Amino acid sequence: MRAAALGSAAVVAAAVLAACARTAAPPAASANAPPPAIAYESHLAAGGMRPAGGTLSNPHTGDAAVARNGALLFTTMNCDGCHGTDGSGFVAPNLGAGRWRYGGADAEVFASIYYGRPKGMPAFGGALGSEGVWTLVTYLRSLPVPNDLPTESWEQP
Amino acid sequence: MRRSACLATLLCLGATGAAPAGPQALGAASSAEDGQWTMPGKNYSATRYSGLAQINARNARGLRPVWTFSTGVLTGHEGQPLVVGDTMYVVTPWPNVLYAFDLSKEGYPLRWKYRPDVSQNALGVACCDAVNRGAFYSDGVVVYNLLDGHTVAVDARSGRELWKTAIADMGSGETVTMAPLVVGDRVIVGASGGEFGIYGWLKGLDLKTGQVVWTGHNMGPDADMLIHPETFKAPYPVGPDEGARSWGNDSWKTGGGPVWGWLSYDPQLDLVYYGTGNAAPYNTEQRPGDNKWTASVLARRPATGELVWAYQFTPHDGWDYDSTGAMVLADLTIAGKPTHVLVHFDKNGFAYTLDRATGKVLVAAPFAPVNWAKAVDLASGRPLVDPTKETGVSKGNVKGICPCLEGGVSPNSPPAYSPRTHLFYTSTNNLCMDYETGRVSYLRGTPFMGINSPYTSGPGGYMGSFIAWDAVRGRKVWEDKERYPNWSGALVTGGDVAFYGTLDGYFKAVDARSGAQLSKFKVGSGVVGNPITFRAPDGRQYVAVYAGIGGDWSLIAGDTRSDDPRDVRLPADFMKDIARHTSQGGMIWVFGL
16 A cells, blocks of 8 residues: 555656656757746845946855854854854744755845844844854854654654 | 723723614623624624634534635734624735625625735834734724734725824834724724833824824833823832833833733723833843833823823743733632623733732732742732743753743633633644843844844643633633643633634634533634624524644745754754645635534
């Protein structure tokens, strides 16, 4: 019974994949890439336009010392009051689960902290400046992302 | 002053039966049951007792769901519907839609719905889910609060907005989740924000215009608290400006003291009773002193806001023991004397029976496992605190404190009182906690907390219960144990049936005298709302309750994974398997025979 169900699920999945492949692949002859305004996967600001002043890139990517400072800043600025200890989530989203409401690229996380977000995330740019926000971004990007999130089972394997 | 006396006279006339029975008639004392539910606690005494008896201990086994309606909202459905005449009113959590259902037609179609514009920023300022604890009906008007800090009045017949008043400031961490209380022409409201260091208050608005008439703070100098030194009389005397002097370093200015629970009213004494929440921040060492009047009950004049007396349940609160739970008014015989009492089940695990004219403690006894204090000293009114359970940044991680900060009962889960059994009915939590605070800086509009407090199951291997309580003797009469913390309010009826819901999604009816289970039904989501009962236009009695897990438990049943340390949102890790039994989903359920 269970095997049969799995089998039919696999068939459906294969069909869906095939359908996607048909619609998603642009005709080879067409040179027209989709316009940047519908580049959903990267959640670009302003309809595909980069923010004025050029591309945002984190000056501290991978810097462990900056990440440690960011952890302190995370507590000092009361971020943990909403996002939980170590960013593990509380009334505001988990910041270490690898799932992002407003995008998880450096520039997107920067924008969320600097400018705020409409469901209650305050704008910290004025208080922290770019350097402070990048320090937080560096910390958040240093959090280890779990690799087995999609499934939660209560049955014994 | 004159106005206040006049108001009291009018209401007294109503209570003695000179006025016709109607929504303003007082349920607890009145013998005629009109079958409505016009205010959150059923009546001004907040007894959540209805005299309806068609559903009784003999036939309640036949209860079955007869109607449901999805609110389309996934956050915690605290609070309760109202039933006025042939209309049922339901307020949803944010975005705080008000529905009016026509109970006289098959399927209860909507008469109208009112959809206010509520800022979604409020979602990030509300500490503990986007809840709403309900509306109040008075004189053709439905009044309720919006999460983003507004009170609205809506015409009960047409659904048209009559007024909308900004009462709270989200910029300083204030949101509004409580249900208002209307007395005469005053709408009385308060703000949440104990986790944001607000300067807590209660306000009185004019029912006709929505104008703010008075604001009384819950701490601070006497003038801010609306204390007149010549008339203010605390049951355990204090000096002038105690609301400021009992806070070191002027910490009262960001001291919390929110009002997010339930209000009650005694028309004879002309006093409104309400509880205040925790002191902020959680680190006690940033606010030396008693921190009056947080974690307290306050008695005010509704017309003017004047503070008449106040009593503090938990001085220098170091455990997040809000006292925002209901203050239930009853007349009990204590030491052979008929006494007008106020009964309160506090987060701190003690149930208090107070003289509601003076605030003096008559009885105080634990109703759930308690170890932070040994007892309450009746002479001083103060708890005898176990020094090893005192918290603060210099104490480090203090282990094994009971109850946990969710409380011996959540203030969200109001009790019921039956004048037939003379018993109180309440949900309880059986949870303990470790408590580690940190020094925090006040940054306006951000959390002012600094706490890490994991929970554990309390003694006995169960995490909650539903109990019957004798408030004269201060003892438990019976207890129905539940697997999970019990988070719904209570209802008790003239049919001697008590009702409650469970966190894993059962709605239950039990015998009010014995606690024996009469019926249960698995609703669509965990229950954190409060059951009510009413007589519909078809002449039959029904029971209504919201399903929709949330509030403090919103964090365990949403888009999170309960068994992954990186994806568990506190405080869920002590009962990971709850997610096996319930998920989000707001729905109104109506049961009948």
